[in-house]
Amino acid sequence: MNATINLEKKHFPVLLNELVSIISPLYSGTFIDCTFGQGEYSKKILENKLNKVIAIDRDKDTYLYARKLEKKYRKRFNFHNIKFSEINNIKFKKEDLKAIIFDLGYSINQIKDLRKGLSFHSKGNLNMKMGINDFSAHEVISSMNEENLIKIFKYFGEEKHSKQIARNIVSIRKKKIINTEDLTKIIDSVKRFKNSKINNSTKVFQALRIFVNKEISELINGLINAFYLLPRGGIIVVITFHSLEDKIVKFFFKNYSEIKNTSRYLPNNIKNIKYFKLQEKKPITPNFDELKTNPPSRSAKLRFAVKTSNGCNFNELKEKFRYLIDIENLKFDRWKNFFLLFQLYF
Numbered sequence: 001m002n003a004t005i006n007l008e009k010k011h012f013p014v015l016l017n018e019l020v021s022i023i024s025p026l027y028s029g030t031f032i033d034c035t036f037g038q039g040e041y042s043k044k045i046l047e048n049k050l051n052k053v054i055a056i057d058r059d060k061d062t063y064l065y066a067r068k069l070e071k072k073y074r075k076r077f078n079f080h081n082i083k084f085s086e087i088n089n090i091k092f093k094k095e096d097l098k099a100i101i102f103d104l105g106y107s108i109n110q111i112k113d114l115r116k117g118l119s120f121h122s123k124g125n126l127n128m129k130m131g132i133n134d135f136s137a138h139e140v141i142s143s144m145n146e147e148n149l150i151k152i153f154k155y156f157g158e159e160k161h162s163k164q165i166a167r168n169i170v171s172i173r174k175k176k177i178i179n180t181e182d183l184t185k186i187i188d189s190v191k192r193f194k195n196s197k198i199n200n201s202t203k204v205f206q207a208l209r210i211f212v213n214k215e216i217s218e219l220i221n222g223l224i225n226a227f228y229l230l231p232r233g234g235i236i237v238v239i240t241f242h243s244l245e246d247k248i249v250k251f252f253f254k255n256y257s258e259i260k261n262t263s264r265y266l267p268n269n270i271k272n273i274k275y276f277k278l279q280e281k282k283p284i285t286p287n288f289d290e291l292k293t294n295p296p297s298r299s300a301k302l303r304f305a306v307k308t309s310n311g312c313n314f315n316e317l318k319e320k321f322r323y324l325i326d327i328e329n330l331k332f333d334r335w336k337n338f339f340l341l342f343q344l345y346f
């Protein structure tokens with residue numbers, strides 16, 4: 001799911017030239033980089049002396065890179081270790097704001113960091129916390145009930161074998177603590193006759209990462225708060241890496257850039273309100289050269305829109321994806337499996 005990564009080599013920022021061509025007409029102002037990572041986008045924007053960057057990342061390890069930029073650019077750069085859904089809590093001069101950028105997913109450093117356990121190549125405990133989390137994947141796998149595990153795998157991973165995988169997890173966790181390797185073995189055992197191009201574990205791991213990091217609510221609230229912050233004429237740019245993210249972004253831009261057929265009894269100034277102007281209906285994707293240097297970028301899609309109006313109500317967006325938000329809010333009893341194993345071992 002990560003287009004910015006290339007596991008053997010270094011980190012490649014995805015669609016960087018395309019991003020610059022979209023935002024550079026607005027240079028001379030403040031840009032918010034909501035997903036700082038290793039800071040490649042921020043660095044590029046700061047090359048222009050008239051620009052300021054406010055960077056955000058939920059992973060505190062990214063401060064290692066941010067510190068260098070803070071030293072180099074002092075008054076033109078600052079970093080906040082927060083989730084981008086809280087973007088509205090940052091204090092700054094809003095009038096200068098030109099664009100807000102989201103490059104979703106994970107960086108190569110996060111994937112390679114075995115403590116984070118984001119990849120099915122990791123060893124040991126299940127974790128998957130990106131930063132500022134309430135629980136880990138280990139807690140979900142050991143304590144979430146079977147019915148809810150099925151929902152998570154089905155809706156966040158589009159995993160066809162959700163039922164069988166969830167059933168096997170629930171049966172095996174009575175006997176032992178399931179770690180990353182155990183989970184991949186469980187998935188392999190269910191999918192042993194499948195002939196898929198992607199790794200057997202990709203979908204279940206994607207589903208767990210989305211659930212642990214509440215990525216759907218983060219994205220929806222991040223987009224809405226970005227809209228509120230931006231002055232008219234400002235741009236929101238989003239780069240997604242999987243179909244669920246892209247579905248949300250596409251709806252957000254498309255639905256709110258169309259003239260609505262509202263009631264004829266409404267006053268004229270309420271009818272026909274569009275919140276965005278869409279420059280391109282289709283997403284921008286990596287060109288041949290980028291695909292050659294960074295093959296995992298093939299799943300990247302860039303969408304952007306210009307804010308044209310202040311009036312807004314995003315209930316339709318929330319309602320449309322309510323079924324996903326509800327799954328992210330599923331609860332579990334953290335101690336359930338602990339007691340079970342305690343009884344087993346003592």
Ligand SMILES: C[S@@+](CC[C@H](N)C(=O)[O-])C[C@H]1O[C@@H](n2cnc3c(N)ncnc32)[C@H](O)[C@@H]1O
Nearest residue numbers: 035037038039040041057058059083084103106
């Ligand atoms: C694909 S990387 C970004 C790479 C970056 N554009 C660069 O040039 O290096 C995504 C980053 O976004 C961060 N991230 C993901 N979701 C986030 C959220 N909800 N709030 C804040 N940061 C988030 C991750 O921790 C990760 O560092």
